Amino acid sequence: MKILGIIPARYSSSRFPGKPLAEIKGKPMIRRVYEQALQCPELDELIIATDDKRIADCVRTFNGNVMMTSEDLGSGTERCNAVVETMTGGNEFDVVINIQGDEPFIDPQQISELAGLFIEKEVFIGTLVKKITRNEELTDPNVVKVVFDKDFRALYFSRHAIPFLRGTEIGKWHKERNYYKHVGIYGYQAQTLSRITRLPLSPLEKAESLEQLRWLENGYSIHVRETEYENIAIDTPGDLLKITNIT
Numbered sequence: 171m172k173i174l175g176i177i178p179a180r181y182s183s184s185r186f187p188g189k190p191l192a193e194i195k196g197k198p199m200i201r202r203v204y205e206q207a208l209q210c211p212e213l214d215e216l217i218i219a220t221d222d223k224r225i226a227d228c229v230r231t232f233n234g235n236v237m238m239t240s241e242d243l244g245s246g247t248e249r250c251n252a253v254v255e256t257m258t259g260g261n262e263f264d265v266v267i268n269i270q271g272d273e274p275f276i277d278p279q280q281i282s283e284l285a286g287l288f289i290e291k292e293v294f295i296g297t298l299v300k301k302i303t304r305n306e307e308l309t310d311p312n313v314v315k316v317v318f319d320k321d322f323r324a325l326y327f328s329r330h331a332i333p334f335l336r337g338t339e340i341g342k343w344h345k346e347r348n349y350y351k352h353v354g355i356y357g358y359q360a361q362t363l364s365r366i367t368r369l370p371l372s373p374l375e376k377a378e379s380l381e382q383l384r385w386l387e388n389g390y391s392i393h394v395r396e397t398e399y400e401n402i403a404i405d406t407p408g409d410l411l412k413i414t415n416i417t
Contacts, residue, residue, distance in 0.1 A: 173285055174263040175213040176253050177203055178246035179271040181222035185406045190225050194274050200225060202274035204234050209278040212285035219249045245381055251367040254360055266363050268356040277399045284357045287393055294362040295390055298353035298397045305341050307351060314352040314380060324392040327352055327380050353401055366390060
């Protein structure tokens with residue numbers, strides 16, 4: 171099984187323009203993500219996919235592998251598919267892993283955990299989840315929650331706390347049962363990636379602004395694996411304060 175890792179990196183961002191180039195302890199964020207992902211032994215190749223020459227030029231300064239993609243692509247998933255289709259018609263790799271470009275300290279083991287899901291042939295799309303331990307996460311709409319069945323297939327993703335726990339104050343929900351948040355790293359079988367990028371926007375996706383709901387609505391199973399590793403995503407300039415004590 172050959173696995174391709176792709177780090178989508180877009181320059182334009184309403185909350186943090188030029189985010190991939192933000193310097194973190196002497197290195198641009200995109201370099202930190204790349205160097206962390208490069209340590210994952212399961213990846214046969216790693217590429218940064220960008221729509222901006224400034225990012226591409228930066229990647230070349232540290233000898234990173236980079237590919238230019240269209241500015242018109244609407245998501246990281248579409249950017250990953252564009253890379254795959256460019257490389258020998260998309261037939262070279264069996265699995266593609268979409269690595270978030272705004273998590274400069276992602277643990278390579280997380281990528282390994284996700285890659286391990288694809289040992290099973292019936293896994294077409296995979297992602298990670300982590301147990302919620304704080305009420306602030308449970309009530310934060312920016313923290314996406316997920317419920318899954320006994321076979322670790324996602325049933326639903328939501329910005330709202332799910333499931334509703336009847337008869338208990340919401341501040342105590344996470345103490346009464348296990349709640350899980352979605353860790354935004356995806357893996358796809360290459361053929362599945364091609365198919366899901368051709369699906370039209372779905373009603374649930376529009377309601378929650380979560381593209382994975384489009385896949386569920388169209389009958390694609392998403393397998394999940396629990397991780398113990400905590401991710402720190404940089405969404406705004408203020409988020410850089412989260413990592414002041416990380417080496």
